[in-house]
Amino acid sequence: MNGAALRRVRGLMRKEALQILRDPSALAIAFLLPAILLWLFGYGVTLDARRVPLAIVVEQPGALAASFAAGFDRSRYFEPHRYLTGQAAERAMAARKVDGIVWLRADFGRQARGSAGAPIGVIIDGVDANTARLVEGYVQQVWAGWVAAEAARQGVRDPLPLDVRPRVRFNPSVNSRHYLIPGLIALIMTLTGALLTALVIAREWERGTMEALMVTPVALREILIAKLVPYFVLGMGGMLGSVAIAVFLFGVPLHGSIVVLSACAAQFMLATLGMGLVISTVARNQFVAGQIALITTFLPAFILSGFVFDLHSTPGFVQAISHVVAARYFVAILQSVFLAGDVWAVILPNAAALVVLAAIFLGLARALARKRLD
Amino acid sequence: MARIIALIIKELQAILRDRRGRVVLFAAPLIQLMVFGYAATFDLNRVPVAIYNQDGSQASRELVARFLGAPTFELADTLHSDHRIDALIDSRAVQMVLVIGRHFTRDLLSGRAAPVQVIVDGRNSNTALIIVGYANTILTRFGDDWRAARGGRGPPAHLVMRARYNPALRSQWFVVPGIVALLTQVVTLVVIGLSVAREREAGTFDQLLVTPLTQLDILIGKSVPGLLIGMVEATVIILAAVFWFHVPLRGNIVALYVGLLLFVTAVTGVGLAISAVSATQQQALLGAFLFMVPSVILSGFATPIANMPLWVERITLVNPLRYMLVIVRGAFLQGAGFGTLAGQFWPMAAIGAVNLGLAAWLFRKRTT
Numbered sequence: 001m002n003g004a005a006l007r008r009v010r011g012l013m014r015k016e017a018l019q020i021l022r023d024p025s026a027l028a029i030a031f032l033l034p035a036i037l038l039w040l041f042g043y044g045v046t047l048d049a050r051r052v053p054l055a056i057v058v059e060q061p062g063a064l065a066a067s068f069a070a071g072f073d074r075s076r077y078f079e080p081h082r083y084l085t086g087q088a089a090e091r092a093m094a095a096r097k098v099d100g101i102v103w104l105r106a107d108f109g110r111q112a113r114g115s116a117g118a119p120i121g122v123i124i125d126g127v128d129a130n131t132a133r134l135v136e137g138y139v140q141q142v143w144a145g146w147v148a149a150e151a152a153r154q155g156v157r158d159p160l161p162l163d164v165r166p167r168v169r170f171n172p173s174v175n176s177r178h179y180l181i182p183g184l185i186a187l188i189m190t191l192t193g194a195l196l197t198a199l200v201i202a203r204e205w206e207r208g209t210m211e212a213l214m215v216t217p218v219a220l221r222e223i224l225i226a227k228l229v230p231y232f233v234l235g236m237g238g239m240l241g242s243v244a245i246a247v248f249l250f251g252v253p254l255h256g257s258i259v260v261l262s263a264c265a266a267q268f269m270l271a272t273l274g275m276g277l278v279i280s281t282v283a284r285n286q287f288v289a290g291q292i293a294l295i296t297t298f299l300p301a302f303i304l305s306g307f308v309f310d311l312h313s314t315p316g317f318v319q320a321i322s323h324v325v326a327a328r329y330f331v332a333i334l335q336s337v338f339l340a341g342d343v344w345a346v347i348l349p350n351a352a353a354l355v356v357l358a359a360i361f362l363g364l365a366r367a368l369a370r371k372r373l374d
Numbered sequence: 375m376a377r378i379i380a381l382i383i384k385e386l387q388a389i390l391r392d393r394r395g396r397v398v399l400f401a402a403p404l405i406q407l408m409v410f411g412y413a414a415t416f417d418l419n420r421v422p423v424a425i426y427n428q429d430g431s432q433a434s435r436e437l438v439a440r441f442l443g444a445p446t447f448e449l450a451d452t453l454h455s456d457h458r459i460d461a462l463i464d465s466r467a468v469q470m471v472l473v474i475g476r477h478f479t480r481d482l483l484s485g486r487a488a489p490v491q492v493i494v495d496g497r498n499s500n501t502a503l504i505i506v507g508y509a510n511t512i513l514t515r516f517g518d519d520w521r522a523a524r525g526g527r528g529p530p531a532h533l534v535m536r537a538r539y540n541p542a543l544r545s546q547w548f549v550v551p552g553i554v555a556l557l558t559q560v561v562t563l564v565v566i567g568l569s570v571a572r573e574r575e576a577g578t579f580d581q582l583l584v585t586p587l588t589q590l591d592i593l594i595g596k597s598v599p600g601l602l603i604g605m606v607e608a609t610v611i612i613l614a615a616v617f618w619f620h621v622p623l624r625g626n627i628v629a630l631y632v633g634l635l636l637f638v639t640a641v642t643g644v645g646l647a648i649s650a651v652s653a654t655q656q657q658a659l660l661g662a663f664l665f666m667v668p669s670v671i672l673s674g675f676a677t678p679i680a681n682m683p684l685w686v687e688r689i690t691l692v693n694p695l696r697y698m699l700v701i702v703r704g705a706f707l708q709g710a711g712f713g714t715l716a717g718q719f720w721p722m723a724a725i726g727a728v729n730l731g732l733a734a735w736l737f738r739k740r741t742t
Contacts, residue, residue: 025656025657025660029660033664037667037668040668040672040686040689041668041671041672043682043683043685043686044671044672044677044682044683044686044689044690045671045672045677046677046681046682047499047500047677047678047681048681049678049680049681050681052680064530064531068531093538094708094714095714096714108531111531112530112531113530115527115528116528117528117529117530117531117532118530118531118532119531119532119533119534120531120532120533120534121534121536122533122534122535122536123535123536123537123538124535124536124537124538125537125538125539126537126538126539126540126541126543126707127539127540127547127548127703127707127708128548128678129416129417129537129540129543129544129545129547129548130416130500130504130545130548131678132537132540132543133416133504133507133543134503134507136507136535137503137506137507137510139533139535140507140510140514140533143531143532143533147529147530147531150529150530151529157486158485158486158487159529160487160514160517160529161482161487161488161517161520161521161526162487162488162489162490162513162514162516162517163487163488163489163490164490164491164492164509164510164513165489165490165491165492166491166492166493166494166506166509166510167491167492167493167494168494168496168499168502168506169460169463169464169493169494169495169496170495170496170497171496171497171499171502172496174496174499174502174503175499176499176500178499179496179497179498179499179500180677191663191667195659195660195663199656199659199660203656283394286655286656286659287568287572287655288392288394288395288398290567290568290655290658290659290662291395291398291564291568292398293659294560294563294564294659294662294663294666295398295402295406295560295564298663298666298667298670299406299410299556299560299670302670302671302676303409303410303413303414304409304410304413306498308500308676308677309413309414309415309416309676310416310418310498310500310501311413312418312420312421312469312501313415313417313418313419313420313421314412314413314415315412317409317412318409318412318413321409322413332466335497335498336466336497339496339497340464340497343464343465345464345465345466345467346464346465346466
């Protein structure tokens with residue numbers, strides 16, 4: 001780029017920056033929106049079930065039944081409610097007052113003394129399959145604790161043949177917030193990045209000022225650069241603010257380096273802004289640009305990025321589609337950089353994919369913008 | 375009456391005339407239903423695992439065979455020492471490593487608890503918990519079978535678990551009815567959200583206000599198209615959920631539709647209020663986003679409301695999607711009817727009434 005071009009770009013960038021400063025809505029989208037959303041969602045989004053309301057039915061009181069039921073009172077995962085009959089507990093579950101039933105039949109004490117052991121009926125509300133599975137795990141923990149305690153009382157050393165020791169790397173407390181909040185940053189930045197460019201540039205097309213710009217000596221490439229840079233700076237500012245909120249407000253550990261994180265964030269920002277440019281150029285007006293942005297940014301970044309739903313087990317065609325979702329790569333990078341550190345085996349391929357996506361979107365935006373003038 | 379019908383027809387034409395607009399309204403939601411219906415799942419299969427078997431005897435090989443025989447797990451690597459374990463997990467090459475101790479068989483035979491270590495990647499803690507759960511199930515069954523084969527005495531009681539309403543615990547049964555509510559909301563909002571703002575920016579809204587149409591007429595004329603499109607969209611998605619995804623629809627369909635109508639009315643009210651308060655389309659779009667994003671994330675669609683702190687849970691009380699999710703899931707899976715769902719109806723009716731009233735008031739208020 002020669003001196004004259006540089007001067008032109010600088011002039012355009014100055015105009016763009018002035019426009020942003022005068023219209024506070026762009027500043028609000030870049031800074032206020034991510035901060036508020038991350039703050040609200042950081043508290044609101046968690047998969048960890050706690051204080052699960054559970055019905056306990058003990059048909060025939062006895063020492064063994066009492067010691068088993070007491071395990072649920074001690075567990076921090078459950079809020080036990082006693083019911084006298086199974087029918088009453090079933091009614092409570094149908095009315096959604098409890099999420100599960102633990103049912104000790106009248107012959108529990110007698111069967112427990114037999115060689116086969118007594119069955120403990122556990123019925124769990126399966127509508128929310130994921131929570132149901134977690135609740136099953138918690139019930140199993142209570143049961144295992146009780147078995148060990150009963151065995152110790154009778155002087156048996158190892159009641160179960162296997163001693164299973166689970167170890168969760170990177171998130172030993174298995175706190176779902178620690179994996180959801182880095183993902184939330186990617187989700188929120190997708191929204192702000194696409195919104196910033198999709199709307200702002202669609203507005204210039206709609207008003208005809210984009211065409212006016214194009215008849216000046218400024219090259220198309222220079223216009224796009226001048227448009228991108230100010231929003232890129234805004235977006236990166238919002239990003240760093242979000243990382244600060246994650247670390248200082250929610251206490252998510254940041255094991256990797258902030259430099260690596262910023263470098264990847266820059267790639268991601270370029271891809272997202274590029275997508276916004278493409279939308280605004282295709283749409284021609286704010287109305288359709290708005291509709292397309294609403295439909296193509298939020299839900300795909302929410303569902304196809306691996307932010308909540310693990311993509312690993314989805315069918316091939318879903319995985320293929322997810323490759324055009326920039327958030328997918330950034331979520332993988334964020335989760336690793338936050339919780340594991342600078343794991344190059346994860347960072348490099350995902351960062352490379354972001355570079356490719358950014359190049360495709362920006363190139364497409366340029367090609368489409370040129371074509372639109374014909 | 376004829377005037378209102380004319381206005382409704384004009385609104386429908388404005389929405390459906392543009393070819394790109396039609397694609398956005400009808401093709402996009404169906405494509406999203408198909409993709410999200412398969413993508414939004416917490417179920418796991420073919421989880422890549424590495425196995426480090428230090429024992430190598432018959433019993434440990436049988437345990438390994440049980441892991442590899444399960445559809446959940448897929449062997450990605452076999453280890454002969456422990457120093458690659460961390461690297462495999464760090465690079466996400468495997469999600470779980472199963473380590474069987476050196477004295478596994480000896481401990482089993484002598485009645486000591488044989489140590490088995492399950493190491494999982496906690497970057498997605500939910501997946502980690504599910505994997506540990508699956509592994510535990512296989513290990514517990516192995517232990518029970520081992521003991522039963524040798525006539526040993528088991529623990530005094532064992533768990534017999536069953537899941538009601540969704541016996542196989544399929545995520546799809548939970549998520550697809552949720553998508554019915556989700557996409558209905560998005561489409562209704564897209565149709566309604568910019569309608570007044572666009573006319574205001576073009577100056578045609580002032581013209582509408584000086585016609586003999588009353589505020590109420592305009593309100594009806596603007597909301598009925600959203601209601602119609604929202605209900606048609608919902609019906610198409612419900613049909614797909616039942617006939618394509620085979621999610622059982624066990625409840626009262628009339629109750630489901632009463633809920634849907636109230637829900638679409640509430641969303642229409644919110645969309646019209648946002649549109650009426652905005653001076654430009656850009657503001658209206660920002661408003662639609664500001665409503666939609668929190669309303670989806672804090673609705674219970676993916677993460678349960680019961681897990682939220684109380685103050686966030688209180689905020690969700692003004693979110694119509696929260697109530698609709700209970701209704702669709704109740705009607706699909708739990709076989710719910712009017713009796714159990716009535717509690718979800720009136721909050722949506724209240725949200726709709728307040729927002730529609732606000733929108734009508736804003737129509738005049740914002741004209742200068």
